[in-house]
Amino acid sequence: MKTIMLVCSAGMSTSLLVNKIKAIVSKKGLEVNIIAASEAEAKSYQGRIDVLLLGPQVKFLLKKMEDLMTPQGTKVAVINSLSYGTLDGEAVLKQALELL
Amino acid sequence: MGEIKKIDEVYQTLLKLEKRNRDGVSAQELSKELKADRANISRYLNELCRSNKLKKIKGRPVLYCSNKARKTEDTPAKIVSSFDDLVGARYSLARPIQQAKAAILYPPRGLHTLLLGETGVGKSMFAGLMHRFAIESKTIREDAPFIQFNCADYADNPQLVMAQIFGVKKGAYTGATQDREGLLKKADGGILFLDEVHRLSPQGQEMLFTYIDKGYFRPLGETEKRVTADVQIIAATTEDPESYLLGTFIRRIPMTITLPSLKDRGLEERYCLVYNFLKEESKRVGRSIYINRNSLISFLLYDCPNNIGQLSSDIQLACARAFLNYKTGNKKYLLISQADLPGHVKKGLMKLHKYREEIESLLQDKGDVLHFSPEDDRQEIRPEVKGTRFFYDIIEEKLNSLRQIDMDEDKINEILNIDIESHFQKHLENLPAVIRKEEIRKVVDEEVANTVDKILSLAAKKLKRSFDEKIYFGLALHLQKSIERISNGDKIYHPELNHIRASHADEFMVAMEAARIIDNKFGIETPLDEIGYLTMFLIKNPYKTRDKVQKKVAVFVIMHGNSTASSMVEVANKLIGTDHAIPLDMPLNMNPEEIFELALKEVNKLERSSSVILLVDMGSLTNFGEMLAEKTGREVKTIDMVSTPVVIDVCRKAVLGQDINEIYRSCRGNRYSPKLNVSQVKAVRSRQKNAIITTCFTGEGAAEKLKEVIEKELPAGSNCEVLPLNILNKEHYLAALKEYKEYYNIIAVVGTVEVEQEGLPFISAVELLSGEGLNYLKRVITELDVYSRIKESLKEHIKVLDSEKLVEDVRQGIINIEEALKLRVPAEVKVGIVLHMSFLIEKLKKGIKETEFPELKEFRDSYQKEMALIKKALVRIEKNYSITISENELAYLCKMFTRNQISGSTGGEGIEDDYAGLLGRDVDQPVSE
Known part of the structure; x- marks a missing residue:
């Protein structure tokens, strides 16, 4: 079971995206767990997730999160802004799976 | 026999030339005069020197003069010396050098000298040069000693210092097992240089002064025997000459020479120093060193408290880093760029705004990358030689000089390419003559381009006026199409032909001649209507022809600070000889409302129909224009980040009666890139089709051609049309434009000649073809x-609100925030923020509780101002959606904007981008406001 976490500043816009991705995941029957978190919550997941995707608006967290998560084997990236802007769950999931 | 004749000829010619060049004659000049090989001439010259007929004068190039000529002016100051090679020998160091020469030549054996100056100004080197000069002037023997001693070396043992200088008699103290000669005695017949002389103990000082006064001294432990020595003392110290400690030295040492610190030596000299150091380094590493312009500027401007010594070592450090990158293959050349500079050096670039003019005039004929080669000894920089030269000439010259040193063609190409590429990134107004043809040939036949060249040089001669790039491009594009049309037998019609003929007879005559050139070249017959169009390219201001005399535009200068505006205006008004510009000072304790009221009052004093240009520096002042326009119903334009030259320029144009839009555009024109900011593209309805307008006089010539170019470059499937339009008649054109605006979201107008057009970015043909204009269009269309x-x-997701309007409102809000905070965030981040804010507004609208921001209080303490500005920028959104954005939410927003900002982001491309990289890490952000 792989875990993908989406992070935005207040956890507001990502939750919608997470729900969309969850729907796709269950439809495809993938072994993937999707969660949403705010910046503050993200740290507590250190070492427990496989991919961490950042909303473009919190791009500034990239360096910090990489320092924090990469040593534990977590892949960190910023969500493609077009996928994010159009809340394209399919595209975001694809981006995440490619990182795995 | 022939040999002897030749040598006489050389000698005679030299005597002749010498009358013109009193300083001496170089082998080069002689070879030119005699049309003979330089190497042979040099051989004769050397022979003449050996037979004592000529004298050699050291320097570059080596000069020769007859012994006759020299005798008559054998004054001491004329002795050519190593001093003369020093940077600044004729400027900041002129007086010190004069003093030093006097100190050496003063009979019988020179004056003892005290050298003053900060650490690193070059006191030791200067003392060394004095010694060399003493030899050159034959004051001392060729092998006379130059002994150096630093009094700080044994400063914690004053006894030892004295022993070093004055020597020791056996048994003077424990361990002094035999007589030992001191440095003063060793320097007999020469010079003793005592560095940091203030560290000498009082007893040591007294002994030194005794020697200075009487010419003898006693070694330590010696009571009877006096030792005499014929030594000139040069003492040096970094102490402040005002200090008590130095008082005695200055009183008792007859000559005091002060060497200037680096900051007192001016930029030109600093430039020469940097040049020499880089040159030295390139000799040291045995290969060419390149340095980019910004790095060079950093070296010219950074605070360098330890003077030349520090400058030299900082340059060495940068060279070493660059060398490493080169060796490890990270870079193809040994190129010094910002990343190689020590942190404190990088900061130099931030002072550019203060010295911009001086730097620009200093580096004006330099490329963006400067080259220092170990072989090339040509002194490229002479501060007294200044001149504007075209890029082409520079390239040409470089090409020649590179060929002279036998570099192979490929390498020359590479080098010149570096120059050229970086040159291309410079502002468009500098688009050099050599490139325009390359660019224009992408779309126009070579024959047409050549014909345009001919026509414009003819016109320039006949009309005594020069024609700029825009005309060149416009005419070339126009001609390409109209030749096609004429060849095809298409009709050409000029509705204003008679008016044009009547009001611009001179230009029309030239256009007739131009038509003949065209006819001969292309075998066509140019109709009269077409000649009417050609005429229009040659008229100074095609749209001025029928304009009524305009009222002068009022100019207000509003600046932060107690007297900034007043003093700028004073300069401008004085220079122009009017009192046209009106200053409004805004002391820092005055709030924006007060100054706005003042401005409003002033504007209301003006005649009813006058329009107003506001010249402001920054902050809230940039928004005054719109507010004033709203309140007074006048036309108001604002130009921000204004400097004194801008005030002068605007004021001059206003006094000349130029139209407000014309003035505004000309100012904006200078700053093309920063103003073409994607975020400033006005909000549009999404279903509306986007359009780009292309223009030319006919709407069929250049405009069609430009349309082809743009359409080819647009991203596939983009929602954008290109519409050609003619600008023959300004009123018709504006009416057509207005109509298009109804149906389209017009992104920009691209054309050969600029017509005033409200609120639309204008891209000239030259800008378009050089790539920058196209990039801009692509960026805008992609973002749309x-x-x-x-x-x-x-x-699909936001049901309670009109998502279309919501996104546009949010985008506008983001633009407002960017402007309020004076920063920019990357386009991708903006997308994220748009989404965040859209959901935020929806959430608040639905009455859902705000999200708490962790450690809000601490955050607020550091970002109070930013949060307030964001709040203000979002007032309209709060009002329109009847919501209140709480502090928690403001804090989130604040973080997104401030942490994601593109650093140094108020500017545009070019140098500012380099700034962006620079300001990223180890340099402080410049304080704004």
Whole structure:
């Protein structure tokens, strides 16, 4: 079971995206767990997730999160802004799976 | 026999030339005069020197003069010396050098000298040069000693210092087992240089002064025997000459020479120093060193408290880093760029705004990358030689000089390419003559381009006026199409032909001649109507022809600070000889409302119909224009980040009666890139089709050609049309434009000749073809596409609000925040913020509780001002959606904007981008406001 976490500043816009991705995941029957978190919550997941995707608006967290998560084997990236802007769950999931 | 004749000829010619060049004659000049090989001439010259007929004068190039000529002016100051090679020998060091020469030549054996100056100004080197000069002037023997001693070396043992200088008699103290000669005695017949002389103990000082006064001394432990020595003392110290400690030295040492610190030596000299150091380094590493312009500027401007010594070591450090990158293959050349500079050096670039003019005039004929080669000894920089030269000439010259040193062609190409590429990134107004043809040939036949060249040089001669790039491009594009049309037998019609003929007879005559050139070249017959069009390219201001005399535009200068505006205006008004510009000072304790009221009062004093240009520096002042326009119903334009030259320029144009838009555009024109900011593209409805207008006089010539170019470059599937339009008649054109605006979102107008057009970015043909204009269009269209897709997708998710309007409001809000905070965030981040804010507004609208921001209080303490500005920028959104954005939410927003900002982001491309990289890490952000 792989875990993908989406992070935005207040956890507001990502939750919608997470729900969309969850729907796709269950439809495809993938072994993937999707969660949403705010910046503050993200740290507590250190070492427990496989991919961490950042909303473009919190791009500034990239360096910090990489320092924090990469040593534990977590892949960190910023969500493609077009996928994010159009809340394209399919595209975001694809981006995440490619990182795995 | 022939040999002897030749040598006489050389000698005679030299005597002749010498009358013109009193300083001496170089082998080069002689070879030119005699049309003979330089190497042979040099051989004769050397022979003449050996037979004592000529004298050699050291320097570059080596000069020769007859012994006759020299005798008559054998004054001491004329002895050519190593001093003369020093940077600044004729400027900041002129007086010190004069003093030093006097100190050496003063009979019988020179004056003892005290050298003053900060650490690193070059006191030791200067003392060394004095010694060399003493030899050159034959004051001392060729092998006379130069002994150096630093009094700080044994400063904690004053006894030892004295022993070093004055020597020791056996048994003077424990361990002094035999007589030992001191440095003063060793320097007999020469010079003793005592560095940091203030560290000498009082007893040591007294002994030194005794020697200075009487010419003898006693070694330590010696009571009877006096030792005499014929030594000139040069003492040096970094102490402040005002200090008590130095008082005695200055009183008792007859000559005091002060060497200037680096900051007192001016930029030109600093430039020469940097040049020499880089040159030295390149000799040291045995290969060419390149340095980019900004790095060079950093070296010219950074605070360098330890003077030349520090400058030299900082340059060495940068060279070493660059060398490493080169060796490890990270870079193809040994190129010094910002990343190689020590942190404190990088900061130099931030002072550019203070010295911009001086730097620009200093580096004006230099490329963006400067080259220092170990072989090339040509002194490229002479501060007294200044002149504007075209890029082409520079390239040409470089090409020649590179060929002279036998570099192979490929390498020359590479080098010149570096120059050229970086040159291309410079501002468009500098688009050099050599490149325009390359660019124009992408779309126009070579024959047409050549014909345009001919026509414009003819016109320039006949009309005594020069024609700029825009005309060149416009005419070339126009001609390409109209030749096609004429050849095809298409009709050409000029509705204003008679008016043009009547009011511009001179230009029309030239156009007739131009038509003949065209006819001969292309075998066509140019109709009269077409000659009417040609005429229009040659008229100074095609649209001025029928304009009524305009009222002068009022100019207000509003600046932060107690007297900034007043003093700028004083300069401008004085220079122009009017009192046209009106200053409004805004002391820092005055709030924006007060100054706005003042401005309003002043504007209301003006005649009813006058329009106003506001010249402001920054902050809230930049928004005054719109507010004033709203309140007074006048036309108001604002130009921000204004400097004194801008005030002068605007004021001059206003006094000349130029139209407000014309003035505004000409100012904006100077700053093309920063103003073409994607974020400033006005908000649009998503279903509206985008359009780019292309213009030319006919709407069929250049405009069609430009349309082809743009359409070829637009991203596939983009929602954008290109519409050609003629600008023959300004009123018709504006009416057509207005109509298009109804149906299209017009992104920009691209054309050969600029017509005033409200609120639309104008891209000239030259800008378009050079790439920058196209990039701009592509960026804008891509962004518009992205946003229309966001709107579509949000429609499914946000039901309570009109998602289309919401996204546009949010975008505008983001632009407002960027402006208020004076920063920019990357386009991709903006997309994220749009989504965040859209959902935020929806959430608040639904009455859902705000999200708490962790450690809000601490955050607020550091970002109070930013949060207030954001709040203010979002007032309209709060009002329109009847919501209140709480502090928690403001803090989130604040973080997104401030942490994601593109650093140094108020500017545009070019140098500012380099700034962006520079300001990223180890340099402080410049304080704004």
